[in-house]
Amino acid sequence: MISERKKEIITIAAKLFKEKGYNAVSMRDLAQELGIKAASLYNHISSKQEILAIIILEVAESFTQHMQKTFPKNISVRQKLEEIIHMHIEITIQKTNYLACLNNDWMHLDEKNLAYYIEMRNGYEKQLRKIISEGIENGELEKRDEEIILFSLLSTLRTLYLWYSKKPSLKIELLKRDLTNTLLSGVIKA
Amino acid sequence: MISERKKEIITIAAKLFKEKGYNAVSMRDLAQELGIKAASLYNHISSKQEILAIIILEVAESFTQHMQKTFPKNISVRQKLEEIIHMHIEITIQKTNYLACLNNDWMHLDEKNLAYYIEMRNGYEKQLRKIISEGIENGELEKRDEEIILFSLLSTLRTLYLWYSKKPSLKIELLKRDLTNTLLSGVIKA
DNA sequence: GTCTATAGGTTGATAGAC
DNA sequence: GTCTATCAACCTATAGAC
Secondary structure, eight states: OOOHHHHHHHHHHHHHHHHHOGGGOOHHHHHHHHTSOHHHHTTTOSOHHHHHHHHHHHHHHHHHHHHHHHTTOSSOHHHHHHHHHHHHHHHHHHSHHHHHHHHHHGGGSOHHHHHHHHHHHHHHHHHHHHHHHHHHHTTSBOSOOHHHHHHHHHHHHHTHHHHHTTOTTSOHHHHHHHHHHHHHHOSBOO | OOOHHHHHHHHHHHHHHHHHOGGGOOHHHHHHHHTSOHHHHTTTOSOHHHHHHHHHHHHHHHHHHHHHHHTTOSSOHHHHHHHHHHHHHHHHHHSHHHHHHHHHHGGGSOHHHHHHHHHHHHHHHHHHHHHHHHHHHTTSBOSOOHHHHHHHHHHHHHTHHHHHTTOTTSOHHHHHHHHHHHHHHOSBOO
């Protein structure tokens, strides 16, 4: 069980990690933001590492679960890609700071959690790659290098948090519509 | 003037910063990689900050210069975007580690250099935004939110280094062709 | 559940010998 | 141009009082 106080610590930590990075945020910084002393943090968490692991693994597991729900569906490749894009947008909006930590500080996980994270990331990419190659084979997608399609899609989705947090006025429905169209159909008028 | 030894220090530093981030690399780590002691580094550089600033500003200035060359050209919007995409690909290949530092550690620049960097980045985005809105107005580009086009393009180009370094077998010409097509025309077959 | 005090280690950087 | 020795500041984490 995670207490309310622990959740609060993790939420604030994620905000600070997003701004300055895991290594540049000290336990004193974190404690100060909560209005307590650094030593008091250890009544709620066991280490700085634990905070990082909770943040990163929560988002990573969320992506994995959603992918495993979408992957086996009996729908077109286009529909699968749309679902995945919308899922990334929703997680970005709900977990902006967590996502920033995952992107910037995953390499600072300890050995065991790092291995688990990389396993999840590889699994996710593998399934998305399979959706793309299915689309190329059945003619839904253009014949292009599948790694280029995979990573140009993923890199936009993974760094969405960077500019979404600068444009909070952007309506979710507009974002979903225009980003999906841009990623799937490009920008040049036919 | 930058001596050969100083260049070597900066090159190795960029490699380490890419792997672990600026704050997780100590002067002792850097010295060890060069086969000397940490104190000896200070015969060549004045501070750890100086190394970071040289790395980041060099790439940032390079992007700015190229954009200022492309921006005023009397060519179509499509051609301008193609030129910018190719420029990003070339800088990514030539300066992979420098680019990683710029992306991950720009916020650790000191006050003065941070202001200069942000000024350059804002200027770059402003000019690219202008190219995009020109394209929407003259009908070359689809009518979409211009911020969405701007940042979906930029986020792929900015994080290209992440996966290019994992796929060094990828031929530059294939990358230029398929990435340009994917970004400009999408992936769905018409 | 928070505090003070502190252990034990690492950090960036300097002084001065060679 | 590199070394050893060292400093002051900072780090994560623990012990024990309240």
